[in-house]
Amino acid sequence: MASRAGAPADTGSRPSGLEPIAPRVRWQEFLYLAVVLVLLAMLANFVLTNERLNLPVFWEYLFHPLVLDGLRITVILTVAGMVGGTVLGLALTAMRLSSSPTLRAVSFTAIYVSRTIPLLVQLLFWFFLASVLPRISFGIPFGPEFVSFETNEVINQLGAAIIALSLFVAGYMAEIMRSGVMSVDRGQVEAATAMGMTPLSVFRRVVFPQAARISIPPTMNQVISVLKYSSVVILIGLADLMYSVQAIYSRNFQQIPLLLVATFWYGLVVVVLTVVQSQLEKRLSTGLPKAARQRMKELEEKTDA
Amino acid sequence: MPETPVARATDQHTAHGSDRPMVEIAGLCKTFGEHRVLRGIDLTVAPGQVACILGPSGSGKSTLLRCVNQLETSTDGAIHIDGELVGYRVQGGRRHALSPRQIARQRRSTAMVFQRFNLLAHQTALANVMEAPVHVHGVPRDRAREEGLALLDRVGLGPYADHYPAQLSGGQQQRVAIARALAVRPRVLLFDEPTSALDPELVDEVLAVMTDLAREGLTMLVVTHEIAFARDVADTVFFMDGGVVVESGDPAQVLNAPSHERTRAFLRRVL
Numbered sequence: 297m298a299s300r301a302g303a304p305a306d307t308g309s310r311p312s313g314l315e316p317i318a319p320r321v322r323w324q325e326f327l328y329l330a331v332v333l334v335l336l337a338m339l340a341n342f343v344l345t346n347e348r349l350n351l352p353v354f355w356e357y358l359f360h361p362l363v364l365d366g367l368r369i370t371v372i373l374t375v376a377g378m379v380g381g382t383v384l385g386l387a388l389t390a391m392r393l394s395s396s397p398t399l400r401a402v403s404f405t406a407i408y409v410s411r412t413i414p415l416l417v418q419l420l421f422w423f424f425l426a427s428v429l430p431r432i433s434f435g436i437p438f439g440p441e442f443v444s445f446e447t448n449e450v451i452n453q454l455g456a457a458i459i460a461l462s463l464f465v466a467g468y469m470a471e472i473m474r475s476g477v478m479s480v481d482r483g484q485v486e487a488a489t490a491m492g493m494t495p496l497s498v499f500r501r502v503v504f505p506q507a508a509r510i511s512i513p514p515t516m517n518q519v520i521s522v523l524k525y526s527s528v529v530i531l532i533g534l535a536d537l538m539y540s541v542q543a544i545y546s547r548n549f550q551q552i553p554l555l556l557v558a559t560f561w562y563g564l565v566v567v568v569l570t571v572v573q574s575q576l577e578k579r580l581s582t583g584l585p586k587a588a589r590q591r592m593k594e595l596e597e598k599t600d601a
Numbered sequence: 602m603p604e605t606p607v608a609r610a611t612d613q614h615t616a617h618g619s620d621r622p623m624v625e626i627a628g629l630c631k632t633f634g635e636h637r638v639l640r641g642i643d644l645t646v647a648p649g650q651v652a653c654i655l656g657p658s659g660s661g662k663s664t665l666l667r668c669v670n671q672l673e674t675s676t677d678g679a680i681h682i683d684g685e686l687v688g689y690r691v692q693g694g695r696r697h698a699l700s701p702r703q704i705a706r707q708r709r710s711t712a713m714v715f716q717r718f719n720l721l722a723h724q725t726a727l728a729n730v731m732e733a734p735v736h737v738h739g740v741p742r743d744r745a746r747e748e749g750l751a752l753l754d755r756v757g758l759g760p761y762a763d764h765y766p767a768q769l770s771g772g773q774q775q776r777v778a779i780a781r782a783l784a785v786r787p788r789v790l791l792f793d794e795p796t797s798a799l800d801p802e803l804v805d806e807v808l809a810v811m812t813d814l815a816r817e818g819l820t821m822l823v824v825t826h827e828i829a830f831a832r833d834v835a836d837t838v839f840f841m842d843g844g845v846v847v848e849s850g851d852p853a854q855v856l857n858a859p860s861h862e863r864t865r866a867f868l869r870r871v872l
Contacts, residue, residue, distance in 0.1 A: 487719035
């Protein structure tokens with residue numbers, strides 16, 4: 297084109313003086329966009345003109361004390377379940393990767409059990425534990441007891457829910473952390489070992505920092521799963537977010553607006569978690585090729601200035 | 602020249618004095634299941650000497666080196682480093698394996714340079730060099746930093762102290778790995794095919810650093826395919842095949858006039 301026009305084309309960026317390369321136009325993009333816009337318009341129309349949807353109810357209950365109390369319980373369950381599950385999972389990973397065949401077998405079995413029993417079954421099991429074990433006591437096995445408690449005093453609704461979630465999460469976290477540990481380059485482990493580091497130092501200085509980085513995305517998946525799975529506690533009458541909205545709509549029959557309230561809060565927590573995840577990943581990405589490129593750019597800018 | 606760790610390590614060797622070998626391997630055997638990788642290796646390296654181990658792939662060279670710093674456990678035979686039995690203590694007429702902690706302590710007398718560099722990916726070049734002094738030997742951070750920078754300068758990488766391994770070329774990474782090995786002032790430096798993973802044009806920069814170290818009198822045990830390096834730098838050459846030392850001695854003699862047919866065949870192929 298440029299050569300036919302005869303005018304001296306701007307060849308500044310093209311020392312060859314050949315025809316410029318025309319940008320490729322993706323006409324189908326306009327079609328996709330049109331379809332999406334129509335669908336969005338239909339959705340907006342449905343939401344805004346449908347009086348049965350009763351949006352004022354959504355706003356009325358969004359910050360209702362019952363809903364906020366429920367949200368608090370949901371967050372507590374998620375945090376406690378993840379912390380408990382991660383601590384147990386770490387122990388299981390350590391056992392699974394140890395040189396002791398006994399510990400490896402124990403860990404393998406525990407991971408199998410944790411991942412096999414449905415969360416709902418575990419929850420009800422711990423909740424009804426008192427029916428088969430009325431008292432919990434500590435002492436010497438088959439010998440004297442030192443202290444003993446009523447099972448129902450120690451394991452209330454919240455206790456049963458936290459135990460069940462922790463045990464449910466433990467198996468998954470153990471496998472997430474094991475895959476993280478196994479992803480660390482064997483050569484680096486050998487190099488650290490050859491330096492004269494003890495096995496514990498090798499883990500702390502070399503394996504853990506790199507395994508943690510690898511484990512962040514699957515761990516965050518796990519947190520989000522637990523956040524949502526925790527709603528099974530409505531079956532033992534624990535007033536979490538889901539329980540609260542259900543309690544409200546069973547009285548006013550405004551199911552959909554109240555389910556939207558629950559959805560809003562679950563969604564908000566997930567947004568917060570996603571931000572936390574990307575910050576964590578940035579923090580721990582030192583030495584990664586991408587981070588390395590970024591750092592290279594910074595160094596270049598520094599030297600240019 | 603300021604007193605660098607290298608200079609001090611050299612003093613240590615010249616002060617060694619006695620005729621005791623720095624590395625003494627006797628009757629070393631190693632089997633992996635059915636496979637007999639080492640079948641009775643005898644090898645000694647005197648203090649301040651450079652020994653090169655040559656031989657075809659699968660001849661057991663790397664396994665031998667890895668037995669010296671206990672990355673592998675030998676099945677029979679004994680290794681002494683500077684007179685100390687490696688991996689065992691003798692009590693009541695039997696050898697008892699050392700605990701992982703004791704083995705870790707013993708490993709401090711050696712340092713290893715690997716074929717694939719094995720730098721810690723999440724740490725800068727300088728942090729890699731400082732890692733063992735600070736976290737194994739308890740050297741104060743400031744001093745380790747100063748010495749680490751001196752060592753990086755020494756291998757020509759002073760300006761790259763803040764770079765991560767992923768930002769360095771293979772040859773640069775291997776030079777950082779050599780600086781890291783020197784940082785602990787090892788009595789013996791072990792090299793496991795240090796140039797085999799490098800592009801041809803990067804091999805020379807690593808060999809140059811190794812030649813300097815040899816001139817300064819470090820005790821080095823080098824597994825390599827670089828025949829020219831062995832001829833120019835080594836004090837002794839060991840040729841291994843099938844898990845045994847086929848031939849050993851002065852490099853000029855072993856490499857120019859090998860007495861064993863197996864050695865001749867190998868040299869014909871690599872030269």
